[in-house]
Amino acid sequence: MGAGVEFPTLLKPLSSPEADAALHPLQDTALGSLTMYVVPETSPLLPQVGSSTLWCFTPQRCPGETSIRRLSHRVRSQPSSLPFSQGINAYVGKHRSALVRAAGTLPALRSRLQQLTQVMSFTASSITAALSDRVPDGQPGPDARRSLKSSLGYEITFSLLNPDPKSHDVHWAIEDAVTRYVQPVLDKLSLVANFSVDSQILYYAVLGVTPRYDKESSSFLLSAHSLPHVINPVEARLGSSAASLYPVLNFLLYIPERSHSPLYIQDKDGAPVSTNAFHSPRWGGIVVYNVEAPASPQASLPLHVDVDMARVMEVFLAQLRLLFGLSWEELPPEFLLESPGNEGLADWELDRLLWAHTVENIATVATTLTSLAQLLDKIGNIVIKDDVASEVYRAVASAQSAMDKLATGHLHSAFQASKEAATSSERAFFDPSLLHLLYFPDDQKFAIYVPLFLPMAVPILLSLAKIIRETRQKKKEPTKVD
């Protein structure tokens, strides 16, 4: 990553996003690269306080309930929690660039740059997060377990659960919503994996927990500790994907029954969750969508309901980001973040994802090959066919080239090589000829010969006993004196 230092004094009337856009053609756009522009301390390029044209995120916000207005380009102003005196010191663009305000001293600038690198690039902490699965010890935090395992592809399934089709006739414009909101994100993510999207509507699918009635608000409440029990009964109805073996990301839109609505999710402190949604790591997310009661109770059933897809998709996409381990949590407050726009994630975030997946793939290859080697050690007479052997060689070679390329900074080719290594190693490991049940364990072979060995051992043991007895007797007897 190159840290170019420029002094764009001529760009005074511009704001930082415009400057970033203007500088974009000049940049090194290779995957994994990062360009930082240092601007003078007094430059008006970076606003002194949170500007209303930019986006900011508070680090305190709980990720499961983020309500990020990202899709409709709506503007969100900075919460007042930011100390005014501090101002904005850095601007993180949506490509691979950042503007940094020069600090008074060189060490201060260096620390600021380092901080920025921490946010935008791959660091030791992201390595531990990526390897949290492979490394058995260590205490992975709740966030470390959240992100999905690296895979060649993912299936995204949107399910509308309507447990009460007698009262609610629900329609959702899912086709349109997928092309408008989901597809741009997936196009961006297509570097990382293949994605397929489908949707279904399930009727009479109920949550596994009966919500509690709250008299004060005359609504039903689902507390945070009961959420783990919600998913299992629903999952039986979801059905697994028949046509592929990729992991499935489930996004459920739940319309509560008429007798249980409105339904709200409570967090651990008992406060209602603003988005009325929760997500389950590595599985997906659920949004509860309450249908407004009809004005007159005599309204004919079923009630026609058109789902507001923008509202729902916003939450689903925030959950999708979380499932991939992208969050804005570690951002220091004096950093300004440009909205990634319709694509849902910035270029540098994509790079981080690629870094993480590459490292995870290499770790997977290492563990797979290790366990294959352990299997070979355990069963001595196992037959390794030529194709399995060539897969193993290919996996090792690809993993090595991935590491070399990673060291030289060629992120994309490193990721491709790591993917190849992972597929080769999996193919070798799951080869049907390596099923250990195909081979006789040695103890069973011994069991077959027991009927032979046992009767043969009897005379040997008896004569051994006799020899021992005789030698003992000889010792006891005093030497004969003639």
Next chain:
Amino acid sequence: MLAVAVLLLLLLLAAGPGRAAAGPGRDALREELLLSPLPNGDVAATFQFRTRWDADLPRGAVSHYRLFPKALGQLVAALGVRELHLTLTQGFWRTQAWGQPPLQAPSGAELWVWFQSTVTDVDKAWKELSNILSGIFCASLNFIDATNTVTPTASFKPLGLANGTDHNLLRYAVLPREVVCTENLTPWKKLLPCGSKAGLAVLLKAERLFHSSYHSQAVHIRPICRDASCLAVSWELRQTLTVVFDTFSSGQGKKDWSLFKMFSRTLTDACPLASQSKVYVDVSPKNKEKELLEVTPPPTSVYEATVQGDKRTYAVYDLLSPSLFNTSRSLNVQFKWKRPEDSSEMPIPVLHAQRYVSGYGLQTGEISTLIYNTHPYRAFPVILLETVPWYLRLYVHTLTIITKGKENKPSYIHYQPAQDRRRPHLLEMLIQLPANSNTKISIQFERALLKWTEYPPDPNHGFYVSSSVLSALVPSITAMKDVDVEDSPLFTSLFPSADGSSYFVRLYTEPLLVNLPTPDFSMPYNVICLTCTVVAVCYGSFYNLLTRTFHVEEPSRGGLAKRLANIIRKFRGVPPL
């Protein structure tokens, strides 16, 4: 803006509860239950659920499902399936006692699939498909492999829309050993949009359904014409379930029955997603004597149709009509005979068949099939399909077809010999059946010896040979009208009728159980034990012989025998030992 939305909402509400959903992906569900008293007093209940989806299943693109189950839709799209027919059956439909079934199925599991012409490797797709279906339906369909798969050339034509019938795209397999039970019913029910929570499916209670003489559940997927002009394709999923209750013997000799007696449930509502929900009760008068039977509550309407060559009258209950649940909250159809019916002779179906295996010993045998045509004056051809596993080696030269004492030459014959451990025998014949005749087809076989790992568990039970299939256009005695498929009840519309004078019948014969020479599987262990014992005994004595030291023993006073001998010697005057 708000006013417009309210107006729109009102308009949509007025348009009816969700049935008028326009757009490209329109889908509709129809559900139907047919209750027919059988000639011998049993009652057959046939459920049919039809999901029709006016969309083409795209391959690999984004797909959005509403009523059509996603699992099956993805399967059809991913593997290039044109038509899929899967039946899981427990028991055997007794054609002679029960008459012609609406949809018969062979006992065990049957799967036949037509693939799209774009599929390059049909065998691979077939293998993958059977494995996925086995996962979806919890059945052992994964045992379908090359040794029990055939490609019939004439018997199984596509039931839906098809351009070109290249039979290389067809695969057919039967697993006669398959046992069908609750674990197969549950995933089948899960495919229904309403599950078993509402509509006719509430009657599907496993403990009653499997306490019956015959249980058959099926899934049929096929492309059909979207409208009369047939410019676009719709996909149709039919889920059918047929069950025969033995009400006669369990009802104290009375032939009366009710929904509650059979299913221990009653109907309370229609599935809210269904555009049609009807119960048909067969009340056709027999022997021209009317008013023998009584159905309560009074039906919504009466429907007359010609089904399989017979004029039939059905009492119809429309669950969607609000008047039905006005008087009582639930519908419990009751069926009473006004006076005990004298045991009239059973009507014999026009076409029926039997099959048996004969011969003695474990070396050779003979498979005989008897086909009856009881039509008084019309002859018609029938296609017979036999699949015999490779371990029964057919002697084709012994194939004889005899009708009325004379040899009957088949007008079409297709025989594909078996290859050991690779593929089964396939024999297809087009046989002309003269009026009022029976035809005997026999072929001899030799039993092969299997390798010891090829025997299934419990090999002394025998080996199943799957049912042979008879497909025929049976001439109808009464003329049939051409009816609109969309409006007619579902049970009449799966098989297309060629014209008004004949109807299509597919019959399955009994599966056969053949004993093969079975080795004594404990023999290897016995041999090991015996040889080991012999070796050990020999070894023991040799060992003793080689390791013992022999030395002369000093004569002592001797034992009892010696003293006795000495006493005898004393008497004889011989010096003692």
